[in-house]
Amino acid sequence: MIALLIRDMRLAFRAGGGFGLGLAFFLILAVLVPLGVGPDRTTLALIAPGILWVGALLACLLSLDRIFALDYEDGSLDLLATAPVPLEGVVSIKALAHWLTTGVPLVLVSPVLGLLLSLPVPAYGWLLLSLMLGTPALSVIGTFGAALTVGLKRGGLLLSLLVLPLYIPTLVFGAExxxxxxxxxxxxxxLALLAGITAGAVALLPFASAYVIRINLR
Structure with missing residues (x-):
C-alpha cells in the first residue's frame, strides 16, 4: 500500500497533473479576481472566503480524471482489482495520494493568496483549518466520480458534471x-458539519468507488 502511495505521488509530480496544475490555477484565480472586481479592499475582503474556497474546489477538480485513467490504460487497474489487497484500500490510497499532491499544497499556499484578496487577519487560521478539514472530502468524492467514469473516452466533462453537485455542501460550509x-x-x-461531511465521505465512499470499479472492469 505504501509502495502504491509513493508511485501515485511520483506520477502526479512527474506528469504535472496534480501539484503544478492545481497551484497554477489557484494562483491565476487569486490574481484575476482583484483585476475583475476592482481594488476596493472592503469588497475583496467580503468575497475572499468564497473565492478561495471555489478556487480550491476547482483546482482539485482539474486532476481528478487522472486518478484511475493511467492505471486503466496500461492495465494496472485490472491487476490491482485482482490483487490480494482489498480494492477499497487501493481506492483510499489513491484518494490520499490525490490529497497529498493537490489538497495539501493548496492548503499551504492559501494564506499567501489570501493576502492578494485582502482576507481579514482573523480569518487566516480558520481558512487553513477549513481547507485542512474539507479538502480530503473533495479528494474522496472526486475519486468516486473518477471511478464512475473510468474507461470512458473524454469522460472529463461528465466527471465534472457528476462531482460538482456533490462538492456543494463542502463548499458552502467551508466558505461559511x-x-x-x-x-x-x-x-x-x-465547522462540525464540514468535519462530518469529510468523515462520512472517507468512511463510505471508498466502498462505493470499489464497487463501481468492479462493475466497470467486467
Missing amino acids: VVSRGAQGLAVGTP
Missing part, C-alpha cells in the same frame, strides 16, 4: 467557516 471567522462570529456549527 472562513466568513464567520473573519467577522468574529461562532464557527462551531459549520
Whole structure:
C-alpha cells in the first residue's frame, strides 16, 4: 500500500497533473479576481472566503480524471482489482495520494493568496483549518466520480458534471467557516458539519468507488 502511495505521488509530480496544475490555477484565480472586481479592499475582503474556497474546489477538480485513467490504460487497474489487497484500500490510497499532491499544497499556499484578496487577519487560521478539514472530502468524492467514469473516452466533462453537485455542501460550509471567522462570529456549527461531511465521505465512499470499479472492469 505504501509502495502504491509513493508511485501515485511520483506520477502526479512527474506528469504535472496534480501539484503544478492545481497551484497554477489557484494562483491565476487569486490574481484575476482583484483585476475583475476592482481594488476596493472592503469588497475583496467580503468575497475572499468564497473565492478561495471555489478556487480550491476547482483546482482539485482539474486532476481528478487522472486518478484511475493511467492505471486503466496500461492495465494496472485490472491487476490491482485482482490483487490480494482489498480494492477499497487501493481506492483510499489513491484518494490520499490525490490529497497529498493537490489538497495539501493548496492548503499551504492559501494564506499567501489570501493576502492578494485582502482576507481579514482573523480569518487566516480558520481558512487553513477549513481547507485542512474539507479538502480530503473533495479528494474522496472526486475519486468516486473518477471511478464512475473510468474507461470512458473524454469522460472529463461528465466527471465534472457528476462531482460538482456533490462538492456543494463542502463548499458552502467551508466558505461559511472562513466568513464567520473573519467577522468574529461562532464557527462551531459549520465547522462540525464540514468535519462530518469529510468523515462520512472517507468512511463510505471508498466502498462505493470499489464497487463501481468492479462493475466497470467486467
